[in-house]
Amino acid sequence: MPQDPAERRVVVTGPPRRTRTGSRGRPGHAPARYRPRTEIDEQTTLGHTYVRSLMRSQLRAALAGFAVLVLLVGPLPLLFAALPDARRLQWALLGFGLYPPLVLLARWYVRRAERNERDFVRLVEDR
Amino acid sequence: MNSGYAVPAVALVVVATVLVGAFGLRVSRTTSDFYVASRTVGPRLNAAAISGEYLSAASFLGIAGLVLVQGPDMLWYPVGYTAGYLVLLLFVAAPLRRSGAYTLPDFAEARLASRPVRRLAGAFVVGVGWLYLLPQLQGAGLTLTVLTGAPDSLGGVIVAVVVTATVAAGGMRSITFVQAFQYWLKLTALLVPALFLVVAWQGDGAPRHAFAEPAAFREQRAVHVDDTVDLTLEAPLTVTVTGTVDGRRHDATALRLPAGTHRIERGTRLTFARGSAVPAADRSADGTMSASLAAGRAERPLYATYGLILATFLGTMGLPHVVVRFYTSPHGVAARRTTVAVLALIGCFYLLPPLYGALGRLYAPELALTGDADAAVLLLPDRMIGGPGGDLLGALVAGGAFAAFLSTASGLTMAVAGVLTQDVLPSRGVRHFRLGTGLAMAVPLAAAVVVGGLPVADAVGLAFAVSASSFCPLLVLGIWWRRLTPPGAAAGMLVGGGSAFLAVTATMAGLPATGSLHALLAWPALWSVPLGFLTMVLVSLATASRVPPGTAAILARFHLPESLGATEVKA
Numbered sequence: 001m002p003q004d005p006a007e008r009r010v011v012v013t014g015p016p017r018r019t020r021t022g023s024r025g026r027p028g029h030a031p032a033r034y035r036p037r038t039e040i041d042e043q044t045t046l047g048h049t050y051v052r053s054l055m056r057s058q059l060r061a062a063l064a065g066f067a068v069l070v071l072l073v074g075p076l077p078l079l080f081a082a083l084p085d086a087r088r089l090q091w092a093l094l095g096f097g098l099y100p101p102l103v104l105l106a107r108w109y110v111r112r113a114e115r116n117e118r119d120f121v122r123l124v125e126d127r
Numbered sequence: 128m129n130s131g132y133a134v135p136a137v138a139l140v141v142v143a144t145v146l147v148g149a150f151g152l153r154v155s156r157t158t159s160d161f162y163v164a165s166r167t168v169g170p171r172l173n174a175a176a177i178s179g180e181y182l183s184a185a186s187f188l189g190i191a192g193l194v195l196v197q198g199p200d201m202l203w204y205p206v207g208y209t210a211g212y213l214v215l216l217l218f219v220a221a222p223l224r225r226s227g228a229y230t231l232p233d234f235a236e237a238r239l240a241s242r243p244v245r246r247l248a249g250a251f252v253v254g255v256g257w258l259y260l261l262p263q264l265q266g267a268g269l270t271l272t273v274l275t276g277a278p279d280s281l282g283g284v285i286v287a288v289v290v291t292a293t294v295a296a297g298g299m300r301s302i303t304f305v306q307a308f309q310y311w312l313k314l315t316a317l318l319v320p321a322l323f324l325v326v327a328w329q330g331d332g333a334p335r336h337a338f339a340e341p342a343a344f345r346e347q348r349a350v351h352v353d354d355t356v357d358l359t360l361e362a363p364l365t366v367t368v369t370g371t372v373d374g375r376r377h378d379a380t381a382l383r384l385p386a387g388t389h390r391i392e393r394g395t396r397l398t399f400a401r402g403s404a405v406p407a408a409d410r411s412a413d414g415t416m417s418a419s420l421a422a423g424r425a426e427r428p429l430y431a432t433y434g435l436i437l438a439t440f441l442g443t444m445g446l447p448h449v450v451v452r453f454y455t456s457p458h459g460v461a462a463r464r465t466t467v468a469v470l471a472l473i474g475c476f477y478l479l480p481p482l483y484g485a486l487g488r489l490y491a492p493e494l495a496l497t498g499d500a501d502a503a504v505l506l507l508p509d510r511m512i513g514g515p516g517g518d519l520l521g522a523l524v525a526g527g528a529f530a531a532f533l534s535t536a537s538g539l540t541m542a543v544a545g546v547l548t549q550d551v552l553p554s555r556g557v558r559h560f561r562l563g564t565g566l567a568m569a570v571p572l573a574a575a576v577v578v579g580g581l582p583v584a585d586a587v588g589l590a591f592a593v594s595a596s597s598f599c600p601l602l603v604l605g606i607w608w609r610r611l612t613p614p615g616a617a618a619g620m621l622v623g624g625g626s627a628f629l630a631v632t633a634t635m636a637g638l639p640a641t642g643s644l645h646a647l648l649a650w651p652a653l654w655s656v657p658l659g660f661l662t663m664v665l666v667s668l669a670t671a672s673r674v675p676p677g678t679a680a681i682l683a684r685f686h687l688p689e690s691l692g693a694t695e696v697k698a
């Protein structure tokens with residue numbers, strides 16, 4: 001890990017960063033030039049370590065999102081079984097209430113996953 | 128239902144589908160266009176296309192019918208269909224796109240470098256695809272029958288012909304436009320009548336006992352039973368009968384039926400008093416969409432609910448027509464954003480079918496009794512508003528329902544045809560793709576016409592359970608676990624998916640009719656998914672020497688962002 005990647009990004013002649021391709025980039029704009037990160041390309045131990053660290057942070061984000069989903073949804077059938085008279089609650093939660101948290105959770109995950117990737121690109125390209 | 132409006136509406140949808148498809152045809156020129164629209168579909172268009180493809184007739188008509196008959200427990204279906212996309216996003220979306228493959232079997236081969244695993248995955252894709260196509264064709268037939276009284280298989284044949292023509296002519300690019308168009312069509316077709324229905328409900332004094340359990344008649348109502356049904360009563364019921372009940376003839380007699388099952392012969396007229404509970408007809412052997420695995424639910428409701436949740440949450444990622452869409456995103460980041468947009472679009476749409484179900488419980492509760500609950504969405508405008516306005520709204524809903532059949536069937540045909548072309552038919556190329564399309568549609572069409580009778584909800588549930596137990600372990604472990612081996616993947620898919628398939632087949636064949644075993648077999652996901660994962664892990668660990676040599680490089684390709692340049696894969 002670099003001490004502070006943000007500080008080191010003053011280099012003006014660095015390789016082009018394409019971290020925003022997702023929203024702006026036109027399809028034809030796929031990176032034309034190869035800028036191989038040799039460690040990763042040549043599959044050195046160091047390269048493996050980099051990829052593993054990225055995978056681990058992405059998996060952590062995914063598992064965190066999944067855990068929230070399980071905690072959100074998992075107890076509901078038990079709750080409904082415990083409160084057989086709360087029919088209106090069941091209609092409200094299952095009919096409407098669950099969808100906004102699902103979308104918010106998805107947005108949170110995408111932000112976090114993209115941040116992980118940005119950090120990774122910064123780490124590798126500024127080395 | 129006045130077919131004078133419905134038939135033109137359905138015809139209009141069909142013509143519009145063909146026209147939009149033809150528009151796509153003009154820009155669809157290369158093989159890459161055919162399969163994955165040259166990977167140039169942006170998040171918004173792609174999200175609308177994915178949603179349009181995913182929202183099948185089962186969600187459109189089936190959920191409203193299920194909610195009408197069985198109450199709010201059935202709302203887990205739309206929640207599960209939506210949350211399935213969240214799980215897909217969390218574990219699969221971006222790496223799947225970055226894998227650079229066209230189809231699920233391509234993914235299996237790219238990850239494991241093994242032809243046999245590829246063929247096995249292909250077999251599951253074709254199997255799940257056909258299982259899912261069958262109810263679409265049957266549902267189309269049912270809809271057309273309800274609307275116009277046309278023969279049962281006609282709707283299925285129409286859908287089959289239109290879909291085969293558009294897919295074979297334009298491939299994926301053309302389908303993308305068609306699907307996106309049909310999402311908005313479906314949303315409009317359900318939203319506009321829903322607004323009118325809510326206004327009518329308000330004008331009626333906004334009665335609220337739709338939320339009561341069980342559904343009850345709001346006024347004295349006579350119900351004509353067209354087909355012999357078995358009624359299951361949980362409490363004694365007083366009803367006026369003209370006709371034959373439990374083998375005895377009655378003529379306008381007030382009968383007090385004790386709790387239990389009663390057989391109502393066809394042609395019987397039942398008059399229910401105001402406020403009496405609506406009994407549910409038990410016709411699980413019949414070909415109606417709402418005939419779900421109700422028996423298993425009744426005995427182990429909690430187990431069944433969790434089984435349903437697991438199957439839909441994890442099964443979505445393995446549905447072949449869903450997965451193939453991710454390859455059309457330009458890159459992994461777009462694939463993720465597309466999925467978020469899909470979640471929002473699907474969530475919006477699924478607010479509507481429960482509304483129809485609730486209104487159906489208020490205004491058409493006898494549909495549960497006559498077994499026509501799937502027609503609730505189609506019949507409600509006529510029932511609540513009536514007149515030419517009701518007919519027009521009914522026609523709009525009918526058009527939307529047909530759009531649902533067409534779009535889901537297109538996506539499934541596309542996915543199945545892709546696998547058939549690449550793995551079964553001899554050489555690749557556009558002409559063979561067209562041959563594959565014909566084959567992909569011919570088999571389920573023949574099955575729908577010849578066999579018939581597979582309950583729609585069962586077939587849909589089967590497809591989800593099989594996909595959750597076979598493709599979910601393959602995708603999740605394939606993307607996140609370095610030590611997966613080809614024998615492990617094959618064993619996991621066979622054991623997990625195969626056992627889920629056998630379990631639901633046994634249920635549908637009517638094997639153990641009651642007891643815990645029935646619930647276990649009717650809702651297999653709760654044990655078959657862990658079984659699939661466990662088998663895949665254990666066999667992989669046992670065959671550790673067979674880990675494919677390129678695994679590290681392949682996983683790097685799955686996970687490294689495209690912005691790193693080095694990972695850009697040209698396929």
